[in-house]
Amino acid sequence: MSFALEVKSEVLAHEFDENLSKCFLAGFIKYNGDLIFSNNKEKLRLTSNSNKIARSIFKLCKQNFSGLINIGISQAKNSNKVTTYYIILEGQISVFLQSLNVVDKNQIKIVEFIFDFKKLSKDLVKNLKRAYIAGVFVAIGSVNSPNTTNYHLELQFKDLASAKYWVVLLKDFNFEFKVLKRSEKLYISYIKKSLLVSDFLKLIDAYQCVMEFENARISREFHNNINRTNNVDVYNNKKALVVGLKQVDQISKIQSKIASSQLSIKAQALMELRIENPDASYSELTNKMIEKGFIITKSGISNLFKIIHKLSEEL
Structure with missing residues (x-):
């Protein structure tokens, strides 16, 4: 298991209450979900290369979505034989996505993290944002193994607006993410300093991985x-x-x-x-x-x- 997969598995091993699970799903679905049409029905497809992550996402979806949820598996025919797990949601997809503030009434994706925070305490709002950040990372994030000499954590966005908003959102937690354009439809937001990588893992509650990361870093130094x-x-x-x-x-x-x-x-x-x-x-x-x-x-x-x-x- 890669270190990035260890981090994501640890994050999903936590118990989420209703509000935290919605915020986590909002971040995950916003950057992992694909709308598909089959038999004149609108469906939402979520994917993962990890059976453990797929099962955890399936559980969170069951807690928040009242429609039909199916799981599918496919395996690539190339030499790598990568297994992909699909979670297919059927039902009132538009209503579900709007309830998570993934899209607006016109079905346009909402880049900002928007929830009704007026009646919530600052600490609770902070925790909701952390759950959202964790969801985004599980969807499109990766982090190098602490056993390598190159410390690197990144997220891959398909549009510049999302990458820029990520930088703004993480500034509230004292992170300075940078953005790099890799292609017309791929923007990388990343941090490289070991202390920042460690602090980000703490932010998303991957404390076991923080210990592994710090032990490897201290040993190398x-x-x-x-x-x-x-x-x-x-x-x-x-x-x-x-x-x-x-x-x-x-x-x-x-x-x-x-x-x-x-x-x-x-x-x-x-x-x-x-x-x-x-x-x-x-x-x-x-x-x-x-x-x-x-x-x-x-x-x-x-x-x-x-x-x-x-x-x-x-x-």
């Missing part, structure tokens, strides 16, 4: 941080070795000229340590000098090497 740290360590070790070998060369020049006596005992001790430890960092050399009884700091090590370098240049 943890390993990425380890890799970055290791890369920095490798770079620093290489840098320390290059500096150390250069200093060994300077020390060898001083010793070949029998000029070590021109330096302090502390500097001579440091030269011996450097020859023995060409790849040691200044911090490591500081500790080794202290073990030998010399009181010195990391900056003191640096100053001594500057003196050693100056003497080697003079020689």
